[in-house]
Amino acid sequence: MTAKHETAREPLIRVVKRTSMSAKGKLGVRLAAVLLALLADAAFIFLVTGLNPIAVYRTMFSGTFGTSLRFSWAMRDLASLLLIGIALAPAFKMRFWNIGAEGQVLMGALATATVMIYCGDTLPAPLLFAAMLLASVAAGALWGFIPAWFKARFSTNETLFTLMMNYVAIQIVACCVNIWRGQASGLGKLNMRTKAGWFPQIFGQRYTINLIVVVALTVAVFCYLRYAKQGYEIAVVGESENTARYAGINVGRVVVRTMILSGALCGLTGFLIVGGRDQTISTGTAGGNGFTAIIVAWLAKFNTFTMALISFLLIFLEKGAGEIASAYNLNDYASDIIAGIILFFILGSEFFINYRAVLRGHGHQEVRK
Amino acid sequence: MNSTLIAWILRAVPFGTIIMYGALGEIVTEKSGNLNLGVPGIMYLGGFAGFASAYLYENAVAEPNYLLCVLLALVCAFLAAMAGGLIYSFLTITLRANQNVTGLALTTFGMGVANFFGVFILNGRTATQSLVYRAFQTKMPVLSGLGALGQTVFGYGFMVYAAIALAVALHFFFTRTRAGLNLRAVGENPATADAAGVSVARYKYLATCLGAGISGLGGLYYVLDYNQGIWATTGQIEALGWLAVALVIFTTWKPLNAIWGSYLFGALYWLYQFMPSLLGWSLPGYVTDLIQMLPYVVTIIVLVVTSLHKRRENQPPASLGLAYFREER
Numbered sequence: 001m002t003a004k005h006e007t008a009r010e011p012l013i014r015v016v017k018r019t020s021m022s023a024k025g026k027l028g029v030r031l032a033a034v035l036l037a038l039l040a041d042a043a044f045i046f047l048v049t050g051l052n053p054i055a056v057y058r059t060m061f062s063g064t065f066g067t068s069l070r071f072s073w074a075m076r077d078l079a080s081l082l083l084i085g086i087a088l089a090p091a092f093k094m095r096f097w098n099i100g101a102e103g104q105v106l107m108g109a110l111a112t113a114t115v116m117i118y119c120g121d122t123l124p125a126p127l128l129f130a131a132m133l134l135a136s137v138a139a140g141a142l143w144g145f146i147p148a149w150f151k152a153r154f155s156t157n158e159t160l161f162t163l164m165m166n167y168v169a170i171q172i173v174a175c176c177v178n179i180w181r182g183q184a185s186g187l188g189k190l191n192m193r194t195k196a197g198w199f200p201q202i203f204g205q206r207y208t209i210n211l212i213v214v215v216a217l218t219v220a221v222f223c224y225l226r227y228a229k230q231g232y233e234i235a236v237v238g239e240s241e242n243t244a245r246y247a248g249i250n251v252g253r254v255v256v257r258t259m260i261l262s263g264a265l266c267g268l269t270g271f272l273i274v275g276g277r278d279q280t281i282s283t284g285t286a287g288g289n290g291f292t293a294i295i296v297a298w299l300a301k302f303n304t305f306t307m308a309l310i311s312f313l314l315i316f317l318e319k320g321a322g323e324i325a326s327a328y329n330l331n332d333y334a335s336d337i338i339a340g341i342i343l344f345f346i347l348g349s350e351f352f353i354n355y356r357a358v359l360r361g362h363g364h365q366e367v368r369k
Numbered sequence: 370m371n372s373t374l375i376a377w378i379l380r381a382v383p384f385g386t387i388i389m390y391g392a393l394g395e396i397v398t399e400k401s402g403n404l405n406l407g408v409p410g411i412m413y414l415g416g417f418a419g420f421a422s423a424y425l426y427e428n429a430v431a432e433p434n435y436l437l438c439v440l441l442a443l444v445c446a447f448l449a450a451m452a453g454g455l456i457y458s459f460l461t462i463t464l465r466a467n468q469n470v471t472g473l474a475l476t477t478f479g480m481g482v483a484n485f486f487g488v489f490i491l492n493g494r495t496a497t498q499s500l501v502y503r504a505f506q507t508k509m510p511v512l513s514g515l516g517a518l519g520q521t522v523f524g525y526g527f528m529v530y531a532a533i534a535l536a537v538a539l540h541f542f543f544t545r546t547r548a549g550l551n552l553r554a555v556g557e558n559p560a561t562a563d564a565a566g567v568s569v570a571r572y573k574y575l576a577t578c579l580g581a582g583i584s585g586l587g588g589l590y591y592v593l594d595y596n597q598g599i600w601a602t603t604g605q606i607e608a609l610g611w612l613a614v615a616l617v618i619f620t621t622w623k624p625l626n627a628i629w630g631s632y633l634f635g636a637l638y639w640l641y642q643f644m645p646s647l648l649g650w651s652l653p654g655y656v657t658d659l660i661q662m663l664p665y666v667v668t669i670i671v672l673v674v675t676s677l678h679k680r681r682e683n684q685p686p687a688s689l690g691l692a693y694f695r696e697e698r
Contacts, residue, residue, distance in 0.1 A: 171662035336481025
């Protein structure tokens, strides 16, 4: 009778933390989440538009793989998103919520554009590129340094600080674009006549350099986080600041150093976007990628190779939705909905990796074993 | 009173009201320890649901009853925004997903939903209007005609005054009622609240969903009053949503500060248009961009100053951004 009493007090479902899960299990949970999300999206597409979801998905597929040019565009956009994700990885691993990537990228892009405009005619090409690179990295690093310094010194909330810095950067860019365009309605491509500061074409595309850099950085940042001493310090600070302090790590220094790195890589991304992709600048240069990259970096758990996969999935969806839009007379915003639903499912699936549910009564049997 | 000054106030107060709703909702949410960065998405959901319900009702009925139409829009906006809050709550509270990432995904989702379905209603046009805005903008009959004072104090639609009333009500709720104090305890230290017998999950769910509903009203006010009932595919609401998040920090999580804070943000936002005639300066176009930066800069300064002083009453809720799991530790 007492046993019956005990079980009656137990809730129907109890949640217990998992000690660990095999790599296979984790992959299975995530694949299941993506599949379920695609089913949910299919249901959404069917209910709203009445179109055959399979035909729609096939159209979507051709958005990225339809022609070699489309694939190359997808790769170009993947490079921008993934670069920012990689830039965020060190900060996030340190549990420093750098929501300010959008602004850091914009400041890097702005520095690049400034050098292009004011030194484009005077500096020889190699020096010009060096100046663009240095300026963009410095600008991004500065935008990362400011919130990090306040965090290290006064523990100012970094999530909110970096978020606000985005809008400061956007307004500065808007102001500069306004000055540069003068009476014209838009800025247009910079140095249109001389093409000074434009990346050289390799394999017919200027953004080939962006792709090379993103591959190199994927490997480099992966190794930095996994094998370098600094990467280890980042991991310790992220797991527990007190442990880090006890082990003799100067937490403030690690925070500032890592954010300078994160901001510098964002600034570098701005340089690559302006020099290799857009050859111009606007407040939309980062195009929301600074926010999307946060999701990418978090879902990949700071593993840069996983980031490449997730970035690809998101770019695939975006391109696919654009394709659906033109094929079925819908609009591009479908991609936001579809991506949103997939993200919700993947975010929710993390729960089943970290926890398991125990049904009423089953917990006790396990203890007896 | 100077006519420019009046015009400025008449711009600043409605603008402030949009972000006041957004911020009040987010204050309620954050008091429970949930940092919901989905405010822009939620405001999109609220704004679109309110507009769509009013618009569809108007076009379905020969002689629409505008009182009913206003109520319908309010209810639909609140419910749609709550649905957004529910998605966020389920993921972050029950499934303990990361709050920042979930919020950002919700922003993408809400913006997508509003603009995707918005295009169906637009049906090829670039913008369409619901006439219910006239009901939303109805001013107090006699008082609003009483000169400059009447104009600047009584010259707005009812939602402006409702926002002020809501801020005062929330202040009393947080400081004087048991439920409000419990909610704050949940946001400060959920483990202690749990030990004291407060249901952490229930408070978090309720605060986040109701907070989202209130934020959604900001979107509704933007579309049906501020923007004169015009729906167009726009990125404007997103910027307003982030401004609302900034306002929450500016108020140091106190609803009463949201009243003057929001009007101040509105005044700063519109400063560029009225500064030339007020001060006799003529400004080049690009300076306006720098002036519009002021609300964010001011927010950063407030954030830094409060972290410098470390006064207990000005700090963010202590468990802000963290999921609660009873069996941890």
